Amino acid sequence: MLDKVKNVIVVLSGKGGVGKSTVSTQLALALRATGHKVGLLDIDLCGPSVPHLLGLEGRDIYQCDDGWVPIYTDESKTLAVMSIGFLLKNRNDPVIWRGPKKTMMIKQFLTDVKWEDLDYLIIDTPPGTSDEHITVMECMREVPCNGAIIVTTPQGVALDDVRKELTFCKKTGIKVLGIVENMSGFVCPHCSDCTNIFSSFGGAELAQLAQVPLLGTLPIDPRVGVLAGSTASVLNELADSSTAQVLRSIVQHLDGLTALPTSA
Amino acid sequence: MQAPPPEHCPGVESEQAGLVSACAGCPNQRICSDPNKKLEDPGKALVAAAMKDVKHKLLILSGKGGVGKSTVTTLLTRYLARSYPDSNFGVLDIDICGPSQPRLLGAVGENVHQSGSGWSPVGIDDNVCLMSIGFLLGSVDDAIIWRGPKKNGMIRQFLSEVDWGTLDLLLLDTPPGTSDEHLSVVSYLRDDSAPDSLKAIIVTTPQEVALLDVRKEINFCKKQRIPIVGVVENMSSFRCGNCGNSSEIFPAKTGGAAAMCQEMDVPLLGSLPLDPQVTRACDSGEDITAINNSTTEALATICSKIMASL
Numbered sequence: 001m002l003d004k005v006k007n008v009i010v011v012l013s014g015k016g017g018v019g020k021s022t023v024s025t026q027l028a029l030a031l032r033a034t035g036h037k038v039g040l041l042d043i044d045l046c047g048p049s050v051p052h053l054l055g056l057e058g059r060d061i062y063q064c065d066d067g068w069v070p071i072y073t074d075e076s077k078t079l080a081v082m083s084i085g086f087l088l089k090n091r092n093d094p095v096i097w098r099g100p101k102k103t104m105m106i107k108q109f110l111t112d113v114k115w116e117d118l119d120y121l122i123i124d125t126p127p128g129t130s131d132e133h134i135t136v137m138e139c140m141r142e143v144p145c146n147g148a149i150i151v152t153t154p155q156g157v158a159l160d161d162v163r164k165e166l167t168f169c170k171k172t173g174i175k176v177l178g179i180v181e182n183m184s185g186f187v188c189p190h191c192s193d194c195t196n197i198f199s200s201f202g203g204a205e206l207a208q209l210a211q212v213p214l215l216g217t218l219p220i221d222p223r224v225g226v227l228a229g230s231t232a233s234v235l236n237e238l239a240d241s242s243t244a245q246v247l248r249s250i251v252q253h254l255d256g257l258t259a260l261p262t263s264a
Numbered sequence: 265m266q267a268p269p270p271e272h273c274p275g276v277e278s279e280q281a282g283l284v285s286a287c288a289g290c291p292n293q294r295i296c297s298d299p300n301k302k303l304e305d306p307g308k309a310l311v312a313a314a315m316k317d318v319k320h321k322l323l324i325l326s327g328k329g330g331v332g333k334s335t336v337t338t339l340l341t342r343y344l345a346r347s348y349p350d351s352n353f354g355v356l357d358i359d360i361c362g363p364s365q366p367r368l369l370g371a372v373g374e375n376v377h378q379s380g381s382g383w384s385p386v387g388i389d390d391n392v393c394l395m396s397i398g399f400l401l402g403s404v405d406d407a408i409i410w411r412g413p414k415k416n417g418m419i420r421q422f423l424s425e426v427d428w429g430t431l432d433l434l435l436l437d438t439p440p441g442t443s444d445e446h447l448s449v450v451s452y453l454r455d456d457s458a459p460d461s462l463k464a465i466i467v468t469t470p471q472e473v474a475l476l477d478v479r480k481e482i483n484f485c486k487k488q489r490i491p492i493v494g495v496v497e498n499m500s501s502f503r504c505g506n507c508g509n510s511s512e513i514f515p516a517k518t519g520g521a522a523a524m525c526q527e528m529d530v531p532l533l534g535s536l537p538l539d540p541q542v543t544r545a546c547d548s549g550e551d552i553t554a555i556n557n558s559t560t561e562a563l564a565t566i567c568s569k570i571m572a573s574l
Contacts, residue, residue, distance in 0.1 A: 016329010046441035099412030
Protein backbone atom coordinates (compact mmCIF):
# COMPACT_ATOMS: atom_id res chain seq x y z
CA MET A 1 0.00 0.00 0.00
CA LEU A 2 1.31 3.43 -0.99
CA ASP A 3 4.80 2.02 -1.38
CA LYS A 4 6.09 4.86 -3.51
CA VAL A 5 4.54 7.63 -1.44
CA LYS A 6 7.04 9.45 0.75
CA ASN A 7 4.72 11.51 2.96
CA VAL A 8 1.05 11.28 3.84
CA ILE A 9 -0.92 14.13 5.36
CA VAL A 10 -4.54 13.83 6.44
CA VAL A 11 -6.73 16.93 6.50
CA LEU A 12 -9.36 16.61 9.23
CA SER A 13 -12.09 18.55 10.97
CA GLY A 14 -14.93 17.45 13.19
CA LYS A 15 -17.08 20.12 11.58
CA GLY A 16 -18.39 20.27 8.02
CA GLY A 17 -18.12 23.26 5.71
CA VAL A 18 -15.10 24.78 7.43
CA GLY A 19 -12.90 24.46 4.36
CA LYS A 20 -11.22 21.05 4.54
CA SER A 21 -11.48 20.55 0.79
CA THR A 22 -10.43 24.09 -0.04
CA VAL A 23 -7.39 23.78 2.24
CA SER A 24 -6.61 20.31 0.85
CA THR A 25 -6.75 21.39 -2.78
CA GLN A 26 -4.86 24.63 -2.26
CA LEU A 27 -2.24 22.87 -0.16
CA ALA A 28 -1.80 20.25 -2.89
CA LEU A 29 -1.47 23.01 -5.50
CA ALA A 30 0.95 24.94 -3.31
CA LEU A 31 3.13 21.87 -2.78
CA ARG A 32 3.13 21.31 -6.52
CA ALA A 33 4.00 24.94 -7.19
CA THR A 34 7.04 24.51 -4.98
CA GLY A 35 8.31 21.60 -7.01
CA HIS A 36 6.79 18.52 -5.39
CA LYS A 37 4.94 15.61 -6.91
CA VAL A 38 1.61 15.48 -5.15
CA GLY A 39 -1.38 13.17 -4.86
CA LEU A 40 -4.78 14.23 -3.56
CA LEU A 41 -7.22 11.60 -2.33
CA ASP A 42 -10.80 12.59 -1.52
CA ILE A 43 -12.41 10.09 0.87
CA ASP A 44 -15.60 12.08 1.35
CA LEU A 45 -17.79 9.52 -0.38
CA CYS A 46 -21.20 11.09 0.18
CA GLY A 47 -20.11 14.62 -0.69
CA PRO A 48 -16.98 14.67 -2.84
CA SER A 49 -15.87 18.26 -3.52
CA VAL A 50 -12.36 17.87 -4.92
CA PRO A 51 -13.33 17.21 -8.57
CA HIS A 52 -15.43 20.37 -8.62
CA LEU A 53 -12.84 22.51 -6.85
CA LEU A 54 -10.14 21.48 -9.33
CA GLY A 55 -12.41 21.72 -12.38
CA LEU A 56 -12.04 18.02 -13.10
CA GLU A 57 -15.72 17.06 -13.11
CA GLY A 58 -16.68 14.63 -15.85
CA ARG A 59 -13.24 13.03 -16.12
CA ASP A 60 -13.18 9.22 -16.11
CA ILE A 61 -10.94 6.85 -14.22
CA TYR A 62 -9.21 4.21 -16.32
CA GLN A 63 -8.27 0.77 -15.21
CA CYS A 64 -4.88 -0.70 -16.04
CA ASP A 65 -3.39 -4.06 -15.12
CA ASP A 66 -2.11 -2.79 -11.79
CA GLY A 67 -5.25 -0.94 -10.76
CA TRP A 68 -6.94 2.40 -11.19
CA VAL A 69 -5.05 5.24 -12.80
CA PRO A 70 -5.68 8.49 -10.92
CA ILE A 71 -6.64 11.65 -12.79
CA TYR A 72 -3.67 13.86 -13.64
CA THR A 73 -4.44 17.54 -13.84
CA ASP A 74 -2.03 18.12 -16.73
CA GLU A 75 0.72 16.65 -18.90
CA SER A 76 3.40 17.19 -16.28
CA LYS A 77 1.70 14.52 -14.13
CA THR A 78 2.71 16.35 -10.99
CA LEU A 79 -0.74 16.30 -9.41
CA ALA A 80 -2.69 13.04 -9.25
CA VAL A 81 -6.27 13.10 -7.97
CA MET A 82 -8.67 10.38 -6.91
CA SER A 83 -12.26 10.85 -5.78
CA ILE A 84 -15.51 8.91 -5.89
CA GLY A 85 -16.80 11.83 -7.93
CA PHE A 86 -14.97 10.40 -10.95
CA LEU A 87 -16.83 7.10 -10.58
CA LEU A 88 -20.36 8.53 -10.59
CA LYS A 89 -22.30 8.45 -13.84
CA ASN A 90 -24.16 11.64 -12.98
CA ARG A 91 -22.90 14.41 -10.72
CA ASN A 92 -26.26 14.48 -8.89
CA ASP A 93 -26.25 10.76 -8.04
CA PRO A 94 -26.28 10.18 -4.30
CA VAL A 95 -23.97 7.56 -2.79
CA ILE A 96 -26.31 5.94 -0.26
CA TRP A 97 -23.94 3.58 1.52
CA ARG A 98 -23.60 2.37 5.05
CA GLY A 99 -20.24 2.05 6.78
CA PRO A 100 -18.94 -1.31 5.52
CA LYS A 101 -19.25 -0.31 1.87
CA LYS A 102 -17.56 3.01 2.54
CA THR A 103 -14.74 1.20 4.32
CA MET A 104 -14.26 -1.11 1.36
CA MET A 105 -14.11 1.80 -1.08
CA ILE A 106 -11.52 3.70 0.97
CA LYS A 107 -9.31 0.63 1.24
CA GLN A 108 -9.54 0.30 -2.53
CA PHE A 109 -8.53 3.94 -2.96
CA LEU A 110 -5.46 3.32 -0.84
CA THR A 111 -4.44 -0.06 -2.24
CA ASP A 112 -5.74 -0.28 -5.81
CA VAL A 113 -4.87 3.19 -7.12
CA LYS A 114 -1.56 3.49 -8.96
CA TRP A 115 -0.19 6.46 -7.07
CA GLU A 116 3.35 6.21 -8.53
CA ASP A 117 6.17 8.19 -6.93
CA LEU A 118 4.75 10.95 -4.79
CA ASP A 119 6.43 13.39 -2.46
CA TYR A 120 3.14 14.06 -0.71
CA LEU A 121 -0.26 12.41 -0.58
CA ILE A 122 -2.93 14.70 0.86
CA ILE A 123 -6.06 12.95 2.10
CA ASP A 124 -9.22 15.07 2.26
CA THR A 125 -11.85 13.68 4.65
CA PRO A 126 -15.54 14.13 5.44
CA PRO A 127 -16.52 15.67 8.80
CA GLY A 128 -16.84 13.45 11.86
CA THR A 129 -15.07 10.64 13.66
CA SER A 130 -16.68 7.59 12.15
CA ASP A 131 -16.22 4.88 9.52
CA GLU A 132 -14.14 6.85 7.01
CA HIS A 133 -11.82 8.18 9.69
CA ILE A 134 -11.40 4.91 11.57
CA THR A 135 -10.61 3.14 8.30
CA VAL A 136 -8.07 5.68 7.16
CA MET A 137 -6.34 5.68 10.55
CA GLU A 138 -6.17 1.89 10.54
CA CYS A 139 -4.55 1.99 7.11
CA MET A 140 -2.17 4.76 8.20
CA ARG A 141 -0.54 2.38 10.66
CA GLU A 142 1.05 0.61 7.72
CA VAL A 143 2.32 3.67 5.87
CA PRO A 144 4.54 6.61 6.79
CA CYS A 145 1.82 9.06 7.77
CA ASN A 146 3.25 12.38 8.87
CA GLY A 147 0.16 13.47 10.69
CA ALA A 148 -2.98 15.51 10.45
CA ILE A 149 -3.78 19.10 9.67
CA ILE A 150 -6.92 20.23 11.49
CA VAL A 151 -9.13 22.86 9.87
CA THR A 152 -11.59 24.94 11.86
CA THR A 153 -13.45 28.23 11.83
CA PRO A 154 -13.24 30.50 14.89
CA GLN A 155 -16.88 29.88 15.81
CA GLY A 156 -17.55 28.14 19.12
CA VAL A 157 -19.98 25.74 17.53
CA ALA A 158 -17.26 24.56 15.12
CA LEU A 159 -14.60 24.39 17.84
CA ASP A 160 -16.83 22.06 19.89
CA ASP A 161 -16.65 19.48 17.12
CA VAL A 162 -13.00 20.10 16.31
CA ARG A 163 -12.05 19.40 19.93
CA LYS A 164 -13.63 15.99 19.44
CA GLU A 165 -11.48 15.47 16.35
CA LEU A 166 -8.36 16.30 18.39
CA THR A 167 -9.37 13.64 20.92
CA PHE A 168 -9.82 11.25 18.01
CA CYS A 169 -6.27 11.98 16.84
CA LYS A 170 -4.92 11.43 20.33
CA LYS A 171 -6.78 8.14 20.75
CA THR A 172 -5.81 6.78 17.35
CA GLY A 173 -2.22 7.90 17.77
CA ILE A 174 -2.00 10.26 14.82
CA LYS A 175 0.20 13.29 15.24
CA VAL A 176 -1.47 16.67 14.90
CA LEU A 177 0.79 18.83 12.73
CA GLY A 178 -1.22 21.92 13.51
CA ILE A 179 -4.44 23.87 13.21
CA VAL A 180 -5.53 26.10 10.33
CA GLU A 181 -8.14 28.69 11.23
CA ASN A 182 -10.27 29.42 8.18
CA MET A 183 -12.94 32.08 7.55
CA SER A 184 -11.59 34.23 10.29
CA GLY A 185 -12.68 37.66 9.16
CA PHE A 186 -14.19 39.39 6.16
CA VAL A 187 -12.90 42.68 4.85
CA CYS A 188 -15.78 44.57 3.27
CA PRO A 189 -14.79 45.39 -0.32
CA HIS A 190 -16.77 48.65 -0.09
CA CYS A 191 -15.36 50.20 3.08
CA SER A 192 -12.43 47.91 4.07
CA ASP A 193 -13.97 47.39 7.50
CA CYS A 194 -13.22 43.90 8.86
CA THR A 195 -16.14 41.95 10.31
CA ASN A 196 -15.45 38.77 12.25
CA ILE A 197 -18.54 37.01 10.95
CA PHE A 198 -17.69 33.73 12.60
CA SER A 199 -16.04 35.24 15.67
CA SER A 200 -12.23 35.43 15.95
CA PHE A 201 -9.16 33.89 17.61
CA GLY A 202 -10.96 30.57 18.10
CA GLY A 203 -8.32 28.60 16.24
CA ALA A 204 -5.49 30.24 18.15
CA GLU A 205 -7.15 29.51 21.48
CA LEU A 206 -7.76 25.93 20.49
CA ALA A 207 -4.14 25.50 19.39
CA GLN A 208 -3.00 26.79 22.75
CA LEU A 209 -5.45 24.59 24.63
CA ALA A 210 -4.42 21.48 22.71
CA GLN A 211 -0.75 22.52 22.68
CA VAL A 212 -0.37 22.13 18.95
CA PRO A 213 0.98 24.73 16.52
CA LEU A 214 -1.34 27.23 14.83
CA LEU A 215 -0.30 26.89 11.21
CA GLY A 216 -2.06 30.01 10.10
CA THR A 217 -5.20 32.11 9.97
CA LEU A 218 -7.04 32.40 6.67
CA PRO A 219 -9.50 35.24 6.12
CA ILE A 220 -12.72 34.93 4.14
CA ASP A 221 -11.42 35.92 0.74
CA PRO A 222 -13.93 35.63 -2.11
CA ARG A 223 -11.01 35.76 -4.56
CA VAL A 224 -9.95 32.32 -3.33
CA GLY A 225 -13.47 31.01 -3.90
CA VAL A 226 -13.31 32.29 -7.46
CA LEU A 227 -10.31 30.01 -8.10
CA ALA A 228 -12.59 26.99 -7.54
CA GLY A 229 -12.99 25.13 -10.80
CA SER A 230 -9.37 25.51 -11.90
CA THR A 231 -5.97 24.20 -10.92
CA ALA A 232 -4.64 27.68 -10.29
CA SER A 233 -2.65 27.94 -7.07
CA VAL A 234 -3.20 30.86 -4.74
CA LEU A 235 0.58 31.10 -4.64
CA ASN A 236 0.67 32.18 -8.29
CA GLU A 237 -2.68 33.89 -8.74
CA LEU A 238 -2.88 35.87 -5.51
CA ALA A 239 0.77 35.88 -4.51
CA ASP A 240 0.42 38.83 -2.12
CA SER A 241 -2.74 37.62 -0.36
CA SER A 242 -2.58 36.47 3.24
CA THR A 243 -3.93 33.10 2.07
CA ALA A 244 -0.81 32.65 -0.09
CA GLN A 245 1.43 33.67 2.80
CA VAL A 246 -0.17 31.13 5.11
CA LEU A 247 0.06 28.37 2.50
CA ARG A 248 3.71 29.20 1.84
CA SER A 249 4.50 28.91 5.52
CA ILE A 250 2.62 25.60 5.81
CA VAL A 251 4.61 24.22 2.87
CA GLN A 252 7.81 25.38 4.55
CA HIS A 253 6.70 23.80 7.81
CA LEU A 254 5.97 20.49 6.06
CA ASP A 255 9.24 20.53 4.15
CA GLY A 256 11.02 21.11 7.44
CA LEU A 257 9.31 18.14 9.02
CA THR A 258 9.81 15.82 6.12
CA ALA A 259 13.48 16.62 5.71
CA LEU A 260 13.90 14.27 8.63
CA PRO A 261 13.73 10.58 7.86
CA THR A 262 10.16 9.40 8.44
CA SER A 263 9.27 6.04 9.81
CA ALA A 264 5.97 4.24 10.06
CA MET B 265 -26.12 -8.34 21.54
CA GLN B 266 -25.59 -7.66 17.91
CA ALA B 267 -22.66 -9.26 16.13
CA PRO B 268 -20.67 -6.79 14.04
CA PRO B 269 -21.41 -7.10 10.33
CA PRO B 270 -18.68 -8.66 8.18
CA GLU B 271 -16.39 -6.16 6.55
CA HIS B 272 -17.85 -6.36 3.06
CA CYS B 273 -21.47 -6.75 4.24
CA PRO B 274 -23.73 -5.79 1.31
CA GLY B 275 -26.30 -4.48 3.84
CA VAL B 276 -29.28 -6.38 5.18
CA GLU B 277 -31.70 -4.52 2.94
CA SER B 278 -29.69 -5.25 -0.18
CA GLU B 279 -30.86 -7.80 -2.73
CA GLN B 280 -27.55 -9.57 -2.34
CA ALA B 281 -27.99 -9.91 1.43
CA GLY B 282 -26.78 -13.32 2.53
CA LEU B 283 -25.69 -14.26 -0.95
CA VAL B 284 -22.28 -12.69 -1.56
CA SER B 285 -18.96 -14.21 -0.56
CA ALA B 286 -18.56 -11.83 2.37
CA CYS B 287 -21.64 -13.38 3.98
CA ALA B 288 -19.96 -16.75 4.41
CA GLY B 289 -19.45 -17.27 8.11
CA CYS B 290 -21.66 -14.38 9.20
CA PRO B 291 -23.98 -15.57 11.99
CA ASN B 292 -26.91 -13.80 10.34
CA GLN B 293 -26.41 -15.27 6.89
CA ARG B 294 -29.39 -17.63 7.21
CA ILE B 295 -31.75 -14.81 8.15
CA CYS B 296 -30.48 -12.55 5.39
CA SER B 297 -30.60 -15.13 2.62
CA ASP B 298 -34.10 -16.44 3.40
CA PRO B 299 -36.18 -15.14 0.48
CA ASN B 300 -39.50 -15.59 2.28
CA LYS B 301 -38.51 -13.70 5.35
CA LYS B 302 -39.09 -9.97 5.01
CA LEU B 303 -36.58 -8.66 7.45
CA GLU B 304 -38.37 -6.27 9.78
CA ASP B 305 -36.23 -4.55 12.38
CA PRO B 306 -37.87 -5.20 15.76
CA GLY B 307 -36.85 -1.64 16.66
CA LYS B 308 -39.33 -0.26 14.18
CA ALA B 309 -42.34 -1.38 16.23
CA LEU B 310 -40.76 0.08 19.38
CA VAL B 311 -40.17 3.40 17.63
CA ALA B 312 -43.73 3.47 16.30
CA ALA B 313 -45.07 2.86 19.81
CA ALA B 314 -42.90 5.55 21.38
CA MET B 315 -43.71 8.05 18.62
CA LYS B 316 -47.46 7.51 18.46
CA ASP B 317 -48.22 10.94 19.96
CA VAL B 318 -45.75 12.79 17.75
CA LYS B 319 -47.86 14.23 14.94
CA HIS B 320 -45.29 15.46 12.43
CA LYS B 321 -41.62 14.75 11.92
CA LEU B 322 -39.41 17.06 9.94
CA LEU B 323 -35.89 16.10 8.87
CA ILE B 324 -33.46 18.98 8.40
CA LEU B 325 -31.06 17.68 5.76
CA SER B 326 -28.15 18.79 3.64
CA GLY B 327 -25.54 16.89 1.73
CA LYS B 328 -23.03 19.54 2.74
CA GLY B 329 -21.64 20.22 6.21
CA GLY B 330 -21.48 23.64 7.81
CA VAL B 331 -24.27 25.17 5.74
CA GLY B 332 -26.45 25.79 8.78
CA LYS B 333 -28.61 22.71 9.29
CA SER B 334 -28.37 23.07 13.05
CA THR B 335 -28.75 26.85 12.97
CA VAL B 336 -31.83 26.59 10.76
CA THR B 337 -33.24 23.87 13.04
CA THR B 338 -32.76 26.12 16.07
CA LEU B 339 -34.18 29.21 14.38
CA LEU B 340 -37.22 27.35 13.07
CA THR B 341 -37.88 25.71 16.43
CA ARG B 342 -37.62 28.94 18.34
CA TYR B 343 -39.67 30.94 15.87
CA LEU B 344 -42.40 28.29 15.67
CA ALA B 345 -42.49 27.87 19.45
CA ARG B 346 -42.93 31.62 19.82
CA SER B 347 -45.61 31.84 17.11
CA TYR B 348 -47.57 28.81 18.31
CA PRO B 349 -47.39 28.91 22.11
CA ASP B 350 -50.08 26.25 22.44
CA SER B 351 -48.21 23.69 20.34
CA ASN B 352 -45.38 21.47 21.52
CA PHE B 353 -42.09 21.13 19.69
CA GLY B 354 -39.26 18.66 20.06
CA VAL B 355 -35.74 18.67 18.63
CA LEU B 356 -33.70 15.51 18.16
CA ASP B 357 -30.05 15.90 17.22
CA ILE B 358 -28.92 12.78 15.36
CA ASP B 359 -25.49 14.18 14.53
CA ILE B 360 -23.70 11.66 16.72
CA CYS B 361 -20.10 12.68 16.00
CA GLY B 362 -20.68 16.44 16.05
CA PRO B 363 -23.73 17.41 18.11
CA SER B 364 -24.40 21.16 17.99
CA GLN B 365 -27.93 21.56 19.36
CA PRO B 366 -27.07 21.77 23.08
CA ARG B 367 -24.96 24.86 22.42
CA LEU B 368 -27.31 26.44 19.88
CA LEU B 369 -30.33 26.05 22.12
CA GLY B 370 -28.41 27.24 25.17
CA ALA B 371 -28.49 23.94 27.04
CA VAL B 372 -24.78 23.11 27.41
CA GLY B 373 -24.13 21.18 30.60
CA GLU B 374 -27.73 20.06 31.12
CA ASN B 375 -28.38 16.47 32.06
CA VAL B 376 -30.81 13.92 30.73
CA HIS B 377 -32.77 12.12 33.43
CA GLN B 378 -33.89 8.55 33.30
CA SER B 379 -37.44 7.89 34.40
CA GLY B 380 -39.83 4.96 34.28
CA SER B 381 -40.98 5.94 30.82
CA GLY B 382 -37.47 6.39 29.43
CA TRP B 383 -35.01 9.28 29.06
CA SER B 384 -36.59 12.66 29.66
CA PRO B 385 -35.52 15.17 27.02
CA VAL B 386 -34.09 18.48 28.23
CA GLY B 387 -36.66 21.26 28.50
CA ILE B 388 -35.54 24.38 26.58
CA ASP B 389 -38.74 26.39 26.88
CA ASP B 390 -42.29 25.80 28.02
CA ASN B 391 -43.09 24.13 24.72
CA VAL B 392 -39.68 23.01 23.42
CA CYS B 393 -37.61 19.99 24.43
CA LEU B 394 -34.32 18.63 23.11
CA MET B 395 -32.42 15.37 23.00
CA SER B 396 -28.82 15.14 21.83
CA ILE B 397 -25.85 12.88 22.42
CA GLY B 398 -24.11 16.02 23.64
CA PHE B 399 -25.96 15.57 26.95
CA LEU B 400 -24.48 12.12 27.42
CA LEU B 401 -20.84 13.15 27.05
CA GLY B 402 -18.64 13.88 30.04
CA SER B 403 -16.88 16.80 28.35
CA VAL B 404 -16.90 18.63 25.01
CA ASP B 405 -13.59 16.98 24.24
CA ASP B 406 -15.09 13.50 24.36
CA ALA B 407 -15.12 12.00 20.88
CA ILE B 408 -17.65 9.46 19.70
CA ILE B 409 -15.50 7.16 17.60
CA TRP B 410 -18.17 4.80 16.35
CA ARG B 411 -18.77 2.98 13.14
CA GLY B 412 -22.25 2.81 11.62
CA PRO B 413 -23.96 0.06 13.63
CA LYS B 414 -23.31 1.75 16.97
CA LYS B 415 -24.57 5.08 15.64
CA ASN B 416 -27.69 3.32 14.40
CA GLY B 417 -28.27 1.75 17.81
CA MET B 418 -28.02 5.16 19.42
CA ILE B 419 -30.50 6.68 16.98
CA ARG B 420 -32.93 3.85 17.62
CA GLN B 421 -32.64 4.52 21.34
CA PHE B 422 -33.26 8.22 20.82
CA LEU B 423 -36.41 7.40 18.90
CA SER B 424 -37.77 4.57 21.01
CA GLU B 425 -36.49 5.18 24.54
CA VAL B 426 -36.93 8.92 24.91
CA ASP B 427 -40.12 10.04 26.56
CA TRP B 428 -41.16 12.51 23.86
CA GLY B 429 -44.74 12.79 25.12
CA THR B 430 -47.24 14.61 22.93
CA LEU B 431 -45.59 16.73 20.24
CA ASP B 432 -47.06 18.62 17.35
CA LEU B 433 -43.75 18.67 15.54
CA LEU B 434 -40.42 16.90 16.03
CA LEU B 435 -37.51 18.49 14.16
CA LEU B 436 -34.60 16.15 13.48
CA ASP B 437 -31.21 17.78 12.96
CA THR B 438 -28.93 15.52 10.92
CA PRO B 439 -25.23 15.22 10.04
CA PRO B 440 -24.17 15.87 6.43
CA GLY B 441 -24.24 13.05 3.93
CA THR B 442 -26.39 10.16 2.80
CA SER B 443 -25.18 7.33 4.97
CA ASP B 444 -25.89 5.38 8.14
CA GLU B 445 -27.66 8.04 10.20
CA HIS B 446 -29.90 9.05 7.33
CA LEU B 447 -30.81 5.53 6.30
CA SER B 448 -31.54 4.54 9.89
CA VAL B 449 -33.73 7.47 10.76
CA VAL B 450 -35.69 7.07 7.55
CA SER B 451 -36.16 3.34 8.01
CA TYR B 452 -37.46 3.89 11.55
CA LEU B 453 -39.71 6.85 10.87
CA ARG B 454 -41.08 6.34 7.39
CA ASP B 455 -44.62 5.08 7.67
CA ASP B 456 -46.00 4.07 4.30
CA SER B 457 -49.55 4.12 5.68
CA ALA B 458 -49.10 7.80 6.61
CA PRO B 459 -46.55 9.12 4.09
CA ASP B 460 -47.07 12.73 5.17
CA SER B 461 -45.96 12.20 8.76
CA LEU B 462 -42.27 12.43 7.77
CA LYS B 463 -41.07 15.26 5.58
CA ALA B 464 -37.77 16.98 4.88
CA ILE B 465 -36.34 20.47 4.65
CA ILE B 466 -33.10 20.93 2.74
CA VAL B 467 -30.55 23.55 3.77
CA THR B 468 -27.90 24.91 1.42
CA THR B 469 -25.65 27.89 0.78
CA PRO B 470 -25.56 29.63 -2.64
CA GLN B 471 -22.15 28.14 -3.56
CA GLU B 472 -21.91 25.48 -6.25
CA VAL B 473 -19.64 23.35 -4.05
CA ALA B 474 -22.54 23.11 -1.57
CA LEU B 475 -25.29 22.78 -4.19
CA LEU B 476 -23.41 19.86 -5.69
CA ASP B 477 -23.82 17.82 -2.50
CA VAL B 478 -27.32 19.14 -1.86
CA ARG B 479 -28.57 17.82 -5.20
CA LYS B 480 -27.38 14.41 -4.04
CA GLU B 481 -29.40 14.82 -0.86
CA ILE B 482 -32.53 15.77 -2.81
CA ASN B 483 -32.11 12.63 -4.90
CA PHE B 484 -31.67 10.67 -1.67
CA CYS B 485 -35.07 11.97 -0.51
CA LYS B 486 -36.65 11.07 -3.82
CA LYS B 487 -35.22 7.55 -3.69
CA GLN B 488 -36.30 7.12 -0.08
CA ARG B 489 -39.79 8.53 -0.81
CA ILE B 490 -39.56 11.42 1.65
CA PRO B 491 -41.62 14.45 0.58
CA ILE B 492 -39.52 17.63 0.49
CA VAL B 493 -41.22 20.68 2.01
CA GLY B 494 -38.63 22.91 0.39
CA VAL B 495 -35.15 24.37 0.40
CA VAL B 496 -33.80 27.06 2.74
CA GLU B 497 -30.87 29.05 1.36
CA ASN B 498 -28.61 30.14 4.19
CA MET B 499 -25.71 32.65 4.21
CA SER B 500 -27.09 34.22 1.06
CA SER B 501 -25.59 37.69 1.43
CA PHE B 502 -23.70 39.71 3.98
CA ARG B 503 -24.57 43.26 4.88
CA CYS B 504 -21.60 45.19 6.24
CA GLY B 505 -22.40 46.65 9.63
CA ASN B 506 -20.14 49.61 8.94
CA CYS B 507 -21.19 50.87 5.50
CA GLY B 508 -24.41 48.93 4.95
CA ASN B 509 -23.39 47.55 1.56
CA SER B 510 -24.08 43.93 0.70
CA SER B 511 -21.43 41.43 -0.37
CA GLU B 512 -21.83 37.90 -1.62
CA ILE B 513 -19.34 35.93 0.44
CA PHE B 514 -20.42 32.58 -0.95
CA PRO B 515 -21.18 33.73 -4.51
CA ALA B 516 -23.98 32.01 -6.44
CA LYS B 517 -21.99 31.47 -9.61
CA THR B 518 -24.51 28.89 -10.83
CA GLY B 519 -27.68 30.73 -9.87
CA GLY B 520 -27.78 29.67 -6.22
CA ALA B 521 -30.61 27.81 -4.56
CA ALA B 522 -33.26 29.36 -6.83
CA ALA B 523 -31.78 27.87 -10.00
CA MET B 524 -31.16 24.53 -8.30
CA CYS B 525 -34.75 24.35 -7.01
CA GLN B 526 -36.07 24.92 -10.48
CA GLU B 527 -33.72 22.31 -11.92
CA MET B 528 -34.59 19.73 -9.24
CA ASP B 529 -38.28 20.66 -9.11
CA VAL B 530 -38.50 21.45 -5.41
CA PRO B 531 -39.88 24.62 -3.78
CA LEU B 532 -37.61 27.35 -2.41
CA LEU B 533 -38.86 28.37 1.03
CA GLY B 534 -36.68 31.45 1.40
CA SER B 535 -33.20 32.84 1.96
CA LEU B 536 -31.54 33.72 5.25
CA PRO B 537 -28.80 36.37 5.18
CA LEU B 538 -25.33 35.85 6.67
CA ASP B 539 -26.00 37.72 9.89
CA PRO B 540 -23.22 38.16 12.49
CA GLN B 541 -25.96 38.50 15.10
CA VAL B 542 -27.06 34.95 14.26
CA THR B 543 -23.53 33.50 14.33
CA ARG B 544 -22.96 35.11 17.73
CA ALA B 545 -26.27 33.77 19.01
CA CYS B 546 -25.21 30.30 17.82
CA ASP B 547 -22.23 30.41 20.14
CA SER B 548 -24.03 31.90 23.12
CA GLY B 549 -27.29 29.98 22.72
CA GLU B 550 -29.48 33.03 23.08
CA ASP B 551 -32.85 33.37 21.41
CA ILE B 552 -32.89 36.08 18.73
CA THR B 553 -36.28 35.36 17.19
CA ALA B 554 -37.94 38.21 19.13
CA ILE B 555 -35.70 40.79 17.43
CA ASN B 556 -37.01 42.44 14.30
CA ASN B 557 -34.45 42.19 11.50
CA SER B 558 -33.97 40.72 8.06
CA THR B 559 -33.34 37.24 9.50
CA THR B 560 -36.61 37.09 11.43
CA GLU B 561 -38.49 38.57 8.49
CA ALA B 562 -37.21 35.76 6.29
CA LEU B 563 -37.97 33.24 9.04
CA ALA B 564 -41.58 34.39 9.23
CA THR B 565 -42.12 33.59 5.55
CA ILE B 566 -40.32 30.26 5.79
CA CYS B 567 -42.22 29.18 8.90
CA SER B 568 -45.62 30.05 7.48
CA LYS B 569 -44.83 28.02 4.36
CA ILE B 570 -43.75 25.07 6.50
CA MET B 571 -46.84 25.17 8.69
CA ALA B 572 -49.08 25.40 5.64
CA SER B 573 -47.48 22.27 4.21
CA LEU B 574 -47.81 20.07 7.30
